[in-house]
Amino acid sequence: MNHMQDAELAALAQAGDRESFGELVARYAAPARRLARAILGDPDDADDAAQDAFLSALKHLGRFDPERPFGPWLMRIVANAAGDRRRRRRVREADPLTPGLAIREAGPDVETDRQRFREALQEALAALPERQRVAVVLFDVEGYSHREVGEVLNIPEGTARSDVFHARRALREALADWKEWRERS
Amino acid sequence: MEGKKLMSHPSPFNHQPDTELGEALQALLTADGEDRFVRTVVAAADRVYGEAAPAQTLTVLIQWARPGLVAAMLLIALGAFSLGIWVGRTGAVAEATLGDPLVPNTDQPSVPALMAGDEAPDWDVVLAAAWGR
Numbered sequence: 001m002n003h004m005q006d007a008e009l010a011a012l013a014q015a016g017d018r019e020s021f022g023e024l025v026a027r028y029a030a031p032a033r034r035l036a037r038a039i040l041g042d043p044d045d046a047d048d049a050a051q052d053a054f055l056s057a058l059k060h061l062g063r064f065d066p067e068r069p070f071g072p073w074l075m076r077i078v079a080n081a082a083g084d085r086r087r088r089r090r091v092r093e094a095d096p097l098t099p100g101l102a103i104r105e106a107g108p109d110v111e112t113d114r115q116r117f118r119e120a121l122q123e124a125l126a127a128l129p130e131r132q133r134v135a136v137v138l139f140d141v142e143g144y145s146h147r148e149v150g151e152v153l154n155i156p157e158g159t160a161r162s163d164v165f166h167a168r169r170a171l172r173e174a175l176a177d178w179k180e181w182r183e184r185s
Numbered sequence: 186m187e188g189k190k191l192m193s194h195p196s197p198f199n200h201q202p203d204t205e206l207g208e209a210l211q212a213l214l215t216a217d218g219e220d221r222f223v224r225t226v227v228a229a230a231d232r233v234y235g236e237a238a239p240a241q242t243l244t245v246l247i248q249w250a251r252p253g254l255v256a257a258m259l260l261i262a263l264g265a266f267s268l269g270i271w272v273g274r275t276g277a278v279a280e281a282t283l284g285d286p287l288v289p290n291t292d293q294p295s296v297p298a299l300m301a302g303d304e305a306p307d308w309d310v311v312l313a314a315a316w317g318r
Contacts, residue, residue, distance in 0.1 A: 016234060022227045029223050034214040043216045047225075054226045058233050121213050137214065140207035146200075161200070168203060 006070035014061040025054055028071065031142045032078045038137045039082035039130060045089065046082065053081035072148040079134055079152055086130075117178065124174030128167050135160055136167035 004012075004020075006027070012020035032053060036046035057064075057077050064073055125133060131153055138144045138152060139160075150160035 018227065018230065018234060021230055022223065025223050025226045025230075029219050029226070030215065033216055033219070033222065034211065037214045037216065038210075047216070047222055050222070051226050051229060055229055055233055058230055117209075118213055121209055125210070125213070136206075137210060140203045141211045141214070143202055143207075168206065171206060 007064075007066035010061050010064055010066065010070060013058065021058060024070070028054075028074055031071070032074065034141060035075055035078050035134065035137055036082040038125065038133050039079065040086050040089075041126060045085060049082040049085045050078060052085070053078040056081060069148070071142075072144060072151045075138060075142075075144070076152045076154070083130065117175075120175060120178035121171070124171050124178075127174065128170055131155070132163045132167035132170070135163035136171070139164045140168070 004023070006024065009020040009024050013024060029050070032050040033043075033046055036049040036053070037043055040046045040049060053074070057074055060077075064070065128136070134153060135149050138149045139146065144152070146161045146164065147157045149164065150157040153160060153163075155163075
């Protein structure tokens with residue numbers, strides 16, 4: 001099962017082979033959950049969205065083109081599922097990734113410092129527009145190309161490239177501020 | 186340190202994946218419980234497969250129905266044709282063998298009929314009638 005291509009697994013899963021679908025889920029669980037979390041912030045909501053996306057993908061496997069890579073196709077479904085959930089949730093509660101959580105006081109040790117860094121990164125990520133957030137995660141974390149990022153976001157490759165660029169710059173600037181603050185403390 | 190390492194590679198112009206930023210984001214976004222998540226999704230997928238099963242069965246039946254109906258009609262037609270031939274043949278035989286034994290052959294008068302006349306019959310005719318039976 002491990003040696004099989006995504007397209008083969010997708011075909012088998014569509015034909016009713018649960019094991020093949022399970023293998024696809026195992027392969028893409030981590031990136032799907034990360035992408036959903038980048039959009040939603042809350043881990044539980046992200047898992048719910050990722051699950052919705054996998055089930056939606058299963059229902060629509062007939063629309064997957066086996067000549068093209070499975071990952072971007074699935075990530076697009078994940079991004080849509082997470083985006084829908086975020087829009088529904090917007091009126092319900094505050095986003096856990098809302099800026100303002102980080103950089104409170106200096107920690108006494110490395111672990112605390114690491115935690116503060118994570119909070120700063122989280123805050124900077126949350127401050128990005130959703131599309132830039134998705135773009136930088138897909139490109140720098142998941143290793144997709146600009147073209148594939150564009151496919152996931154349904155935008156031209158050049159726009160995807162621009163989104164990655166602006167996201168990186170914003171993250172760097174925010175983290176530089178964090179570094180400056182930490183050195184003063 | 187994670188933060189210092191990240192700050193050492195600040196160019197956003199690089200068109201290659203930024204591994205340092207990528208690793209930091211990955212650590213931030215990766216959640217525990219991946220195995221549990223996979224099990225949950227696969228279990229939920231069983232419901233999807235369950236919903237799809239009747240539709241798939243119906244689809245298979247519909248797909249089968251057309252050639253099946255055609256084949257059934259051909260079989261019925263062939264059967265009817267064969268039955269017709271058989272009935273035709275057996276009917277002809279029956280007609281030949283089940284002729285009414287009480288109806289005399291008009292070409293050959295029976296021996297009793299010849300003997301019932303007022304005059305003595307011609308013995309050649311009687312012998313011929315008897316021989317013909």
